[in-house]
Amino acid sequence: MQTVIAFIIIFGSLVFFHELGHFLFAKRAGIMVREFAIGMGPKIFGMTKGETLYTIRLLPLGGYVRMAGEDMDSVELQPGYRVGIILNEDDVAEKIYFNQSVTHPNIVFLEVERADLEKDLFIEGYDEEERFVRYKIARNAILVENGNEIMIAPVDRQFNSKTVGQRAMAIFAGPLFNFILAFFVLMALGMMRGVPASEPVIDSVMPNLPAAEAGIQAGDRVTSINGQPIERWNELSGIVQENPGKPLNFVVERDNQNIELVITPATVVENEQQFGQLGILRPIEQDPLKAVVFGATQTWDYTVLIVELLGKLITGQFSIDALSGPVGIYKATETVAQHGIFNLMNWAALLSINLGIMNLLPLPALDGGRLLFFGIEALRGKPIDRQKEGMVHFVGIVLLMILMVVVTWNDIQRFFF
Template sequence: MQTALATIFVFCLVVVVHEFGHFAVAKLSDVKVNEFSVGMGPRIFGKKFGETEYSLRLIPIGGFVKMEGEDEDSEDGRSFNKKSVKARMAIILAGAIMNFVLAFVVFGIYFYGVGSPTTEISEVSSGSPAYEAGLAPGDRITEIDGIAIDSWGDVSETIGKLGEKELNVEVERGDAVESFKMTPELNADENRLLIGISPEMESSIGDSLSMSGKTLVEVIGLMFDFIGRLFTGGVGTDDVSGPVGIIYIVGEAAKTGFLYVFYIAGLISVNLGFFNLLPIPALDGSRFMFLLLEALRGKPIDPEKEGRVHIVGFLLLMMFTVFITYKDIIKYNLF
C-alpha cells in the first residue's frame, strides 16, 4: 500500500505539473484546449468543464493536453496553428520548464526536511582521532591549522587539502575557545581523510534553496553526460528504467521515508523534463524543432505530415516502453 500511494503521488505530481505547464501557457495564449489528460490509453474517467474535458486514463506513463489545431489543420481562430511561432514555442517548452521548477521545489522540501550540516559536532566516533584528541558533541569548529571554517564543506575540504599530518583544530566550547591536535586517518571505503566526527543538522530555507539549485544543475549535467555516453556506447538498455523500474525505485524510497520520495520525485521530474526536450518524434523537443524549421522557412510544415511523423514516433516509443518494461521485470526479479 505504501509503495502504491508513493507511486501514484510521484506519477501524478510530475505528469500533472508537466501537462499543466502546456495547459496554462495555452490558456494564456488564448488557445482552445479540448482535453487535459493524465495517463494514456483507455479513458477511466472524464468530466467536461467549460470547453475542456479533464480525463484520467489507464496507463500511467504520461499524459497530454489536446489543443485545437495542434496535430491537424483547423480554421478556428483560437487553434494552436493560428498562433504565432513564439507563442507555440512557449506552449511547447512550458511542460519541461514546469518539470524543472517542480524539481527545484521538491528538492528544496527534501533538503529542508533533512537539514543542512553545520560546523557544530553532533557525534564523535569512539576510537577515532577526534575522540582520542578530546573533541565532544556540541563543539563548534572555527579553525583548522589557522584556516577559518565557515561551513561543514570547509571542514571536509580543509582536512583533505592538508593531508595526513597532525592538525590543530580550534573549537568553541561554550564560552571558551579550545584547541586539539589530531592526525586524520584514511577511510578506505570513502577514499578520503577523516577525523571521526558527524555534523549537527539544521533546517534553513536559504541553504535548502541553495542545495536545491545546485542539485538541479548537477542532475541536468548528468543527463547531458548520459546522452553523450549513449552515443559513444558507454551505456546500454540496462542503464535505462521504464514505468516498472520507476515504481520499484519509488517503492524502495518509500521504505526509507516519505521525505526521500520527494527527492526521487525531483529526479524523475528532471528526467521527464529533459527527455521531453530531446528531438524525438512525438516528444516536445521534436515539436519545437518543427516550429524552429517553420521560423527559419517563413512558412509552416504541413500539419498532416508533421502529425504522421509524431504518430510513428509515438508507436516507436510505445514499443521501446514495452521492451524496457520487460527488461525492468528481469532486472528487478519481480516474478
Template sequence: METFITVVIIFGLLISFHELGHLLLAKRAGILCREFAIGFGPKLFSFKKKETVYTLRLLPIGGFVRMAGEDPELIEIKPGHRVGLIFNSHGLVSKIIINHLEKYPNAKIVTVEEADIEKDLFIKGYEQEDGELITYDLDREADYVVDEQAYQIAPLDRQFGSKSILDRFLTIFAGPFMNFLLAIIIFIIFFMIQGVPSDAPKLGQIVKGDPAAAAGLHQGDRVLKIDGHSVHSWKDVQTYVSDHPKESLTFTIQRNSQIKQVAVMTNERKVEKDGKEGYIGVYGPTKKSFLGAVTNSFQQTFFFIKQELIALKMLVTGALGINQLSGPVGIYQMTGQFVKHGFLMILSWTALLSVNLGIINLLPLPALDGGRLLFIIAEALRGKPIDPKRESLVHFIGFALLMLLMIVVTWNDIQKIFL
C-alpha cells in the same frame, strides 16, 4: 501496496505539473484546449470546466493536452449532409446536431450545401428540397453534437497552428519547464523540513553503529575542542577527524549547559590516490532558513540537471549502455527502496524524477516536446512551416521507436529482477 500508491502519486504529480504547463500557456495564447488528461486509456473520471474537459484515465504513465488544430477535426460537414441547428438568443447557431436528429425535436433540420466552421463560420443549406438557400451564422463557441456528446468548434484563430512561433514555442516548452519548477518547489519543502547546511561546529545526524554513536555523542552537541585544539566551524571538525584515522580523539562538547569530554575512536576509509581518512559517522549540522532553503533548492536542481546531462553524454558516447537504463519497472523497484528510508528520501527521489522527465522531454527527438520545438525552430529559420503530413509522419515513427526502446528497457529491468 505502499510502493504502488507512492508510485501512482509521484507519477500523477509529475505528469500533472508537466501537462499543466502546456495547458496554462496554451490558454494564455488563446488556443482552444479540448481536454486535459492525466493517464492514458479508458476514462475513470471526468468533468468539464468552461471549454476544457478534465479527465483521469486508467494508465498513469503519461498525459496530454488536446489542443485544437493539432489533430484533424473529428467532424467534417459536407454538402448533402443533414444536420440539426439550435440557435441562441442572438440568432446564431449554438449547436450543430450531426446525428440522432430525432432526439432534438426543437432543432431546425437543414440539408447542407456549403459549410465553413473554421474561417467564416457559417452553414448554408435548405430546409426543404425546393426551398430557399439560407445562410446561418455560427456562434464562435458553438458546439457540434455527435452521439449526444458536444464538442466545441475551433475557429482558425483558436487553433495551435494559427498562433505565433513564440506562443507555440512557449506552449510546448512550458511542460518541461514546469518539471524543473516542480523540482525546485520539492527541494524547498525538503530543505525546510531537513534544514540547510550550516558551518557551525555542531553535530548533525548521528549514524547508528558508527564511532560517534558508540561513544555517546548526540545530535546537536556543540564541539568546543578536539584533543585540546579549539574548533570554530564544522569544517574544522571534519578536517581534524579526517586527518586522524584509527586514532582515539577527545571531544570537548557542550550539551545544553554542560561541558563534557568524550573519547571517540575514529574509523578509517580509503579515498582517492590510495589515501586514507578518518570518520566517526556524523552528518553536518543544519539550520532552518527559508532563504537558505530556496537557495539550496536551486543549487540542488541545477546539480541534478548537470548530472542528467552528463549521463546523456555518456549514453551518446557509449560509456553508458542501454542495458543500464531503467524504465517503469526499474523506477518502481527503486521507489520501493526509497519508501523504506522515509519521506525526505521520497521527496528527493521525486525531484530527481521530475528533472529527469524535463530533460528527457527536451531531447530533440520526434514525438517528444524537444522534437516539436525543433520543428518550430526549423519553421522560424525557413520562414514557412514544415508540411504537417510530413511532421506527423516523423512524430509517428519517433513514437514507435520510443515505444520499442521502452519495451527493451522494461525487459532489461525484468531481467535484473530475476537474473
C-alpha cells in the same frame, strides 16, 4: 500498499504539473484545450468544465493536453450532409447535429451546401421547404456526431494559428513546470528538515568509524586535507568519497588551535562502486531563506548530474541496461519509501527533473523534438509541411514505444527473475 500509494502520488504529481504547464500557457496564448489527460489508454474518469474535458486514463505512461487544431482535430460539414441546427434568439447556430437522428422542439433541418467552421463561421443550404438559407455559427457552437459533442475551434483558437513563440512556449512549459515542481519540493524539504550547512564544521561523530577512532570531535572545523584548503563541506565530502582506504592528512581547528590527524576513510560499496566514508555528520540549519536557496541549488545540481549521466549513456559509457522504465521506477520508489518521507520527497524532485530533461531531448514525439521543428520554422520563416512533420513524430512515437518495451522487459528480468 504504501509503495503503490507513494508511486501513484509521485507519478500523478509529475504528470499533472507537466501537463499543467502545457495547459496554462496554451490558454494564455488563446489556444482551445480540448482535453487534459492524466495517463493514457481507456478513460476511467472524465469531467467536462468549460471547453475542456478532464480525464484520468488507465495506463500510467504519461499524459497529454490535446489542443485544438492539432492532428486530426478538425471537423468538416461536407455538401450533401443533412444536419439539424438549434438556433438562439438571434438565429445564430448554437448546436449542430449530424450523422444521427434527433428530435428537438426548436430544431431546423438543413441539407448542407457550404459550411465554414473555422474562419467565416457560417452554414448554408436548403431547408425542408427547399428554401436556400444561411445562418451564422456561434464561436462556441457545439457539433454533435453520433452522440459525441465537440466544440468548434475558430482558426484564431487553434494551435497552428499562433506565432512560433507562443507555440514554442506552450510546449516548453511542460518540462519547465517539472523543474519548478522540483524546486518547490526541495525548498519544502529544506524548510521541513532543515538545510545542511555549507561550512566544513562537524556536527556529530558516529561511533566505531574512522573519524571517531582518529579523534575527530563535534565542533571541529576541517581547514585542509593533504595540504588542500577546505572551505566548503562539499569539498570535504568529495575528497573523502574519492579516497576509500587511503590515509588522508587532516588539519582541524578546535578551540582556536590547529590539530593534525591522519584518517583513513572506510570503504563502502554501492552500485558496484567504492566510496570513502568517515562517519561524520554536517550541521543542519533552520532558515527559510536558506531553504529557498537550497531548493534552487539542489535543482541545479541534480540537473547537471542527470545531464552528465545522459552524456555517458550517449557516449557508450553506460549501456541501455542501465535505463529504467515504470517497473524500475516503481521498485526504486519501494526502496526509497522505506527510508521516510524526506527521502521520498527528494526522490520525487529527482524524478521530476529527469522527466523535464528527457522531454527536452530533440527527439521526435518529445517536447524537445517539437521545439526543434519550431526552431527550424523560425529560421526558414515558414512552417515545415505538417504531414511530413507528423510522419516524423509518428516514427518517433513507434521507436519510443519499442524502447519502452525493451526497458520494461529489462526491468522485469532484473527484479523478478
